[in-house]
Amino acid sequence: MLTRLTVAFAFSCLSCHLFAQAQQIIIETSQSALVLTVGGNQRVLQSYLGRKLAPAAYAALTGGREVYLTAGMDNQFEPAIRLVHNDGNPSLELKYVSHKTTREHDLTQTDIVLKDPVYPVEVTLHYTAYQNSGVIKSWADILHREKKPVMLTQYASALLHFNSEEYWLTQFHGDWAREVNMVEEKLTNGIKTLESKLGTRTNFYQTQAFFLSLNGKSSETAGELIAGTLAWTGNFQYTFEVDQRNGLRVRSGINAYASEYYLAPGETFTTPAFIFTWTDQGKGQASRNLHTWARNFGVLDGKGPRLTLLNNWEATHTSFNETRLTELFDEGKKLGIDLFLLDDGWFGNAFPRNDDKAGLGDWQEDKKKLPSGLGYLVKEAEKKSIKFGIWLEPEMVNPKSELYQKHPEWILKLPNREENYGRNQLVLDLVNPQVQDFVFAVVDDMMTKNPGIAFIKWDCNRSMTNAYSPYLKEKQSHLYIAYTQGLYKVMERIRAKYPHLPIMLCAGGGGRTDYGAMKYFTEFWPSDNTDGLERIFIQWGYSYFFPSNTISAHVTSMGKLQSLKFRTDVAMMGKMGYDIRVNNFTPQELQFSQEAVKTYKRISETVWFGNLYRLISPYEESRAVLMYVSENKSKAILFNYQLHTRRKDLFGRVQLQGLDPQKKYRFREINLFPDTKSINPDNNKVLTGEYLMNIGLNLAPGRIAPLSSNIFELTEE
Template identity: 65%
Template sequence: MKKFILFTYLTIFYSAVIVNAQARKEIVIATKNVSVILTIGANNRVYQSYLGKRFVNQDDDRLIPGGKHEAYITGGMEDLLQPAIRLTHSDGNPSLELQYVSHDAKNLDDNVSETNILLQDPKYPVQVILHYQAFNKEDIIKSWTEIRNNEKGEITLDDYASSMLHFEAKDYWLTQFHGDWASEMKMQESKLTSGVKEIDSKLGTRADMYQTPVFFLALNKPADETTGELIAGTLAWTGNFKFHFEIDERNALRVISGINPYASAYKLKKGETFITPAFIFTYSTTGKGEASRNLHKWARNYGVLDGNKPRLTLLNNWEATHVNFDEKELVNLFDDATKLGTDLFLLDDGWFGNKYPRNNDKAGLGDWQENKSKLPNGIGYLVKQAEAKGLKFGIWLEPEMVNPKSELYEQHPDWILKLSNRNENYQRNQLVLDLTNPKVADYVYHVVVDMLVKNPGLAYIKWDCNRSMTNAWSPYLKDRQSALYVDYTLSLYKILDRIRQKYPHLPIMLCSGGGGRTDYGALKYFTEFWPSDDTDPLERLYIQWGYSNFFPALTISSHVTSWGKQSIKFRTDVAMMDKLGYDIKVSKMTDEEVKFSKQAVKNYNRLNNTIWFGDLYRIVSPYEENRMVVMYVNEEKSKAVLFNYNLNTRYKEVLNRVRLQGLDSHKQYKVEETNLVPGTKSNLAENGHVFSGDYLMTMGLNLTPGKLIPLTSMVIEISAAN
C-alpha cells in the first residue's frame, strides 16, 4: 500500500512538472554538447534554469524545474547582492526592473545560431537586449548585452555587465592567471568561500598586465586536464575588466563578467545605445583540456584574424642592435635571416625621429618619419633590399604613445592624457595619446595607413603599447571624464576597424610590452600576440603553458633569444611549441648553432600545420612535475607532435612513462625524435618503432631514458604508418 501511495505521489509530481514545463515559456541556447535554458517566470522576469551538458533527449529540457536565479539581475530592487546592471534614470530614480517582452532565434549559418531576448522596465522606457550566439561544433557560447535609453533625458549606467551566470554546487574552485611585466600568466587555483572574489583591472591601456581576463571555474571538486566539470570563460575587451564571483547564503554562486565600472559611470543620452563586449565561455565535463580545445577551435574559426591561415617565421633585430643601427647594418642582418631560413625580417624600435631622434626610449615617440641619419634611403629601400634576398619586411610601431621630447608633444599638447594642474607621470618616459579625440584617432590611423601606402611592400607590423594610464584626464571629454576608459578602447577598435577595411589580411602582432593585451576583443584585428618580454626558455614554459589554456598556438609568438643559459636546442624546442621566431644576434652563434637552427626552421615548416591547427593535449604540467609534456594532434589523427621538456630535475629523480592522448586507438604510428643536434643520435628507446595508438595511450613512452639531464628537451614526430 505504501509503495502504491509513493508511486501515485511521484506520478502526480512528475506530471505536474511536465505540465508546468509545457505551460511556461522556455528559451534554449544550445551547442552540440552544451545548453543554457532560460525560463519566463510568473512575474514576467527571465530566469536561468540550467547550464550544463546538453541532454541526449531534447524533450528532457521540459523536465527541468523553473529557475530561481534571475538571468540579468538589476540594481535598486529586492536583490541584496551585486547586480548585473545598475543605472540611474533621468529623474534620479536608481532602480530598474526588467521584464520579458519578446525573443527571437535564428541560424546565422549551419554552425552558428543567435538568440536575442528583449527586456524592458515597466515604468521607464529603458530596454535591455540579452544576446547569445551558440557555436555548435566548438561548444562555445558568446553573450553580450545591449542597453537602450528611450527616456526623454540622460541616464547613467553605473554597472553594465556582459554576462551573468548562476551555479549551484557543493564547492567551487577558481583557476586564475596573474603576473607582471616579464612574469605573465602565472596559474593559481583556490577554493571560493562565502562572500566576494573579484579579478579586475584598472590599468586602461595595458589592461591585463597584472590580471588576465580569463578563468576556469570547476564545480564540486578541482578539475584537471582530463576530468572534472567546469566552465572556461574570457572577456573580449582590451580595456579595464572585472570578473565578480559571489557565493550567497544558500551556497549559490553568481558570476558577473564585463567592463570594470570603476571610475567609468557611463552616460547615455536620449536615443543612445550601449553595447557591452562579449563574454565567451565553454562548458566541459572532461576537464580543462577539452575546454581549451573548444576555445582554440573557436578562436581559429571566429576569434582571431585569419586564424586558419599560415603564419610567418621572423627574425627581429632588437637583441642584435637595440636602437643603435644604421641602414648598412640592417641590410647585413638580412643575410642572418636567410641563413636561418626565416620568412621575414622585423625592424624594431629606433628607426624614426629627426628633430628628436629615437636613440633611446626618452625621445621620438609620435614622430613617425624615418631617421635620416640611420635610414637615408627610407623604409622603401629596406623593403626592396629584403625582397631581393627573398625576405618580407616588417616594422615596429607604437602609435598610441608619445614622448614629451617629440615634435608631436610640442605641436599638440591638448592631444595627451594628463592632468593639467599636476606633474606629468611617466612610464618608460612616455605618455598616452587621447584616442577619444577624433582628431587624435584620425592621426593614429594615418600613422599606420600612410606608411603602408608609401611603402606598399611592407608585409608585417608589430603594434606595441608600453604603458598604462595614470594621472589621466582628457581635454576632449571635458565633463565626461568617467567615459575615458571605455571610450578609449572603443576608439581604438574604430581605428583598427578602419585599418582592416583597407588592409584586411596584413599580419600584425599585438605586442603591448609583453602580455599587456591578450584578449579576443583585440585579436580579431591581429594575427598573433607577444606573450611576454621574458624569453628565458625555462620561464617561458610556464608562461606558454598558461596562455595555452585559452589561446591557440599560432597566436602565441615565441622567439629564440639569448636569454637564459640553456642550449640552443632547448631554447628552440620551447619556441617551436607555439609560433616560432628569432630575436638573436646570429653573428654570435657558432657554426653548429646556425646549422642546427637552419634545420630546425625546416623541421618547423614540416610540422607547423599540426602545431598551429591541431588539437592540444597538455599531458604533464610544470606545476606538478619537474618536466612539461604537451602534444598536438591533427584533425585526421594522422600526425602528432610531442614536446618533452625536462626542467630543473634533481639527481636520481624518477620520471615515469608518459601516456599519450588524442590518437586513434586503431591506427599504427611511427615514433621518431626530430630536431636533433647535427651529429647526435636519439636517446629515445622507442625511436623509429611502430606502435598502435592504443598502446601509446595506454602504455605510453619513456621520455627520460638513461641519465636524467636538467633543461633538456625532445621533439617527437608521430606519424600514422597505415
C-alpha cells in the same frame, strides 16, 4: 554577428505549443546547453547550464535565478545592471517581451528583449552558440527613450548562476616578464574579484581569463567547469559571489570603476562579449573548445599561414644603420626565415629615437640612421627573398617629440598636476577623432609609401595614470570605455583597407591578450621574458585560452645556461621566430637552426591547427610534456622538456592522448642537434595508438640532463 544571421528558425506548431507551456529559451551547442525560463512574473531566469540533454529533459526544468539581475528592486546581491533615471530613481525591473533565434551554419543566435514596465528602458540579451566548438558568447544592448540621459553604474556582459557543493577558481596573474602565473583556490562565502583599472596594457597584472571548477578541482582530463574570457581591450572585472546558501553568481564585463556612463536618449550601450565554454571533461577539453572557436571566429586569419621572422632587437637595440640592418637581412636569408622585423629606434629627427626617452609620436625615418628610407630596406629585403616588417607604438608619445609640442591637447594628462610617465611616455587621447585619424594615418601613410611592408608589431608600453581627456571635458567618466572604443575604430579602418596584413599585438610583453583585440590581430607577444625555462610556464599558461598560432615565441640569447636546442624546442610549441645574432652561431648551431626552421615549417600545420593535449604539467613535476594531434589523427607532435631535475628524479611513463587507438604510428625523434642521435628506446618504432595511450612512453631514459628537451613526430603508417 546578428547582421550575418539571416536564416530564422521555423517553429513548428508543436514547438510553439511547448514554448507556450514551458516559456523556455534553450541555447545549445553540440556539447552543452543553457536553459532560460520566463517566470510567472515575466522575469527571465537561468534554469540550467550543463551537458546538452534531450528536449524532454528540459521541459521538466522550472524556476531558477534571474539571468540579468537589476539594482534597486528586490535584489540583494551584485547586479548585472544598475541605472539611475532622470528623476533620480535608481531602480530597474526587466520583464520578458519577446525573443527570436536565428541560425547560420555553425552559429545559433538568440536575442531576448526585456523592458521595464514603468520607465522606457530596454535591454536585449544576446547569446551566440557555436555548435561545433561548444562555445557561447554573451553580451547585452542597453537602450532608453527617457527625455534626458540616464546614468549607468553597472553594465555586465553576462551573469551566470551555479549551485554546487564547492567551487574552485583558477586565475592567472603576473607582472612584466613573469606573466600568467597560475593559481587555484577554493571560493568561500563573500565576493572574490578579478579586475584591471589600467586603461591600456590592461593585462599587466591580471590576465582576463579563468577556469571555474564545480564540485571539486578539475584536472586536464576530468571535472566539470567553465572557462571564460572577456573580449575587451580595456578595464575588466569578474566577480564571484558565494551567497549564504552556497549559490554562486559569476558577473563578467567592463570594470565600472570611475566609469559611470551617461547614456543619451536613443543611444545603445553595447557591452563586450563574454566568451565561455562548459565541459565535464576537464581543462584540456575546455582549451580545445576555445582553440577551435578562436581559429574559426576569434582571431584574424586564424586558419591562415604565419610568417617565421627574425627581429633585430637583441642584435642592435636602437643602435643601427642601413648597413647593419642589411647585414641582418643576410643573416635572415642564411637562417631561412620569411621576414625581417625592424624593431624600435628607426624614427624621429628633431628628437631621434636613440633610447626610450624621445621620439614617440614622430613617425618619420631617422635620416641619420636610414637616409634612404624604409622603401630602401623593403627592396633590399626583397633582394634577399625575405619580407620586411616594422615596429610601431602609435598610441603613445614622448614629451621629447614634435607631436607633443604641436598637439598638447591630444594627450591624456591632468590639467593641473605634474605629468606622470611610464617608460618616459604618455598616452594619446584616442577618444578624440583627430587622434584616431592621426593613428590611422601613421599606418596608412607608411603602407601607402611602402606597400612592400608585410608585417607590423603594434606595441603599447604603458598603462593610464593621471588620465584626463581634454576632448571629453565634463564627461571624464567615459574615458576608459571611449578609449577602447576609439582603438577599435582605428583598427576597423586599418582592417577595411589592409584586411590581411599580419599585425602582432604587443604591450610591454603580455599586457594585452584578449579576444576583443585579436579579431584585428594575427598573433600576440606573450612576454618580454624569452628565457626558455620561464617561457615554458608562460606559454603553458596562455595555451589554456589561446591557440598556438597566436602565441609568438622567439629564439633568443636569453637563458644562456640553456642550450640553443632547448630554447628552439620551447619556441617550436608556439609561433616560432628569432631575435638573435645569427652570425654568432657556431657552424653546428647554424646548421641546427637552418634545419630547425625547415622542420618547423614542415610540422607547423599540426602545431598551429592540431588539438592540444597537455600531458604533464610543469606545475606538478620537474618536466613539461604536451602534444598536438592533427584533426584526422594521422599526425602528432610531442614536446618533452626536462626542467631543473635532481640527480635521482624518477619519471614514469607518459600516456599520450588524442590518437586513434586503431591506427599505427611511427614514433621518431626530430630536431636533433648535428652529430647526435636519439637515445629514446622507442625511436623509429611503429606502435599502435592503443599502446601509446594506455601503456605510454618512457621519455626520460637514462640519466636526465636538466634543461634538456625532445621533440617527437608521430606519423600514421
